[in-house]
Amino acid sequence: MLEAGTRRWQARLMLGLFLMPAVLWLVSLIILPHLDLAILSFRERVAPREYRASLEQYRTFFAEPLYWHIFVRTALMSAIATLLTLLIAFPIAWTIAKLLRGRASSLLFVVCLIPFWVSETVRTLGWMILLRESGVLPSLLVKLGITDVPIELLYRDSTILVGLVYTSLLFMVVPLVGSLESLDNALIEAAYDLGASGWSVLRKIVIPHAAPGITAGCIVVFMMTLGNYLTPTLLGGKNSQWFTEQIYTQFITRFNWEQGAAFGFLLLLLSTSMVWVGLRLTGQRFGEVMRRS
């Protein structure tokens, strides 16, 4: 009796020890800093080294239309980037999961993976070399006679989208491949045998089966784009207007940690609610999505 109790206690201790790194990580690097930021966001500077509790930071956000504008713009652009990523990643995932076998399939997967062997900075700088006015693509266009003078392809909204889609492609492909691989080919064949068109097979069989993978990919990509700093800043230049840039600016160049913290929480709120709305609209459950992908 006593022995069993000791053993159970030991098992619990072991479990605790195993969970320790995760718990330490969560508490010391995520929960504590967020608490600190929350407190920061609810105070206001009145004089040097003198602060008081206030809602001023959040009020500023709603009172200044320009912060609103950037906030909404970031959300919209992220949603568009997510959709584009899905449209481009789906055929790739389909090819990897269903059309190719063995070596060819792994090869295509590796091809998708290779760009991620270098850091995001290098990848983005690569785009800059390709697209800048004196860069590779504009001079190619001139040589081919498509444009008379080199045109600037950087610093446009579409450039930001290209960079964002490129950066997040892999994170859409992986969950999609996972969910498509588990789809039984017999189902598709049966549907065709019963006279279904390609479109209705996609709509009634493939997409419902892949829904958790699609949702998981979309969530990951949306959060990554929304929180991306480097790509919009470098590729968007003077017109990037990304919300994370606003947060950086408030913290680093304005020394206004209070405002920056408030912006950070608003962004967190935005991504959480967008994910929630997305799950609601598609009728998915978060736990289910994360397990299936």
Place this chain on the structure above:
Amino acid sequence: MRRLLATILSLAVLASGGARADDAKRLRIISWADYVPAELIALFKKETGIQVEVTLSNNEEMISKLRATGGAGFDLAQPSQDRILAAQREFGIYKPIDLTKVKLDQFVPTLLETVRKNTTLDGKAYGLPYLWGTDGIVINTKKAKAADYLDLCKPELKGKTAVRLKRPTMMAFAFALGKDPFALYGDVKAYSALMDEVGKTMIACKANLKFFYDNKDQLLNGIRSGEVTAAMMWDTGGWVLNRENPDIQYVAPKSGALGWLDTFALPAKGRNDAGAYAWINFTMRPEIAAKITHVVGSFTASKGADQLADAKLKAQFAASLPDAALKNIKWYPAIPPGLEEIEGRVLDRVKAAN
């Protein structure tokens, strides 16, 4: 469990550089690009045995990094002289300089006096002069014409100019509009109105800009490749380009070049003050300071070092900043607290404008 925690803690301390015995053997400097030449690091190491470690930064980042740690992590910082007082009042990130440990007779007295005036708080000195220079316009004379800051907004230069989205640009535009922003430092209301006006001018000018640059190389490459033909830039960058291509020149704008002066300041929790003082005294020796000028292209606060500068640089300096332009330099006074918040709002508006 307790032992595990202790191990983790000690590992963390080690990782954060807590090997205290070594503190006297290294000097961590946070500074601008090129300000601490590799040649000097080697010379200093040979002379004192102290290893210098450099972190590249700019004014805002220096303040933010030191604020985040309460002034720890670095033993010496090099902010501009106008950015010390407000940061010290707000965040207490520096410690006073013990002037008895500094060879003050090595410094140019006028520069020493300017910095002392702008960085003294409660009777204590927080800064010593290091390097100075000016902000003006760099133009490719074959492809563009510009005599003042606002010429960067002229339609014939559309898509070919660049400025920073920072306060120096606002000051420059204010002077170019015929106003004196420094005279309004004490009058928040009038200053705010002036900044609104400057903001409107910058928004109108935005379509003309290729980009807002935020590092030296971005601008240098833009000008070298011909994508940018005129830009607001500091003198040394212009002189570097001029050596590569004589068509590119640095000119002092009609409304006055902006004079900046970067300093030595001691972070509040620096661990090697002795090393920092040794470095300050070392770099201000005329022959050492001349080496710095050779690398950076800017003149130092070291007395007699400017005589040792090479002839090319002296000629460039004389061509860009003739006596009249030299007299017309607008030196930054210390920024009173609160102004940067006003400027920040305006800069945000410029950034968000289409």
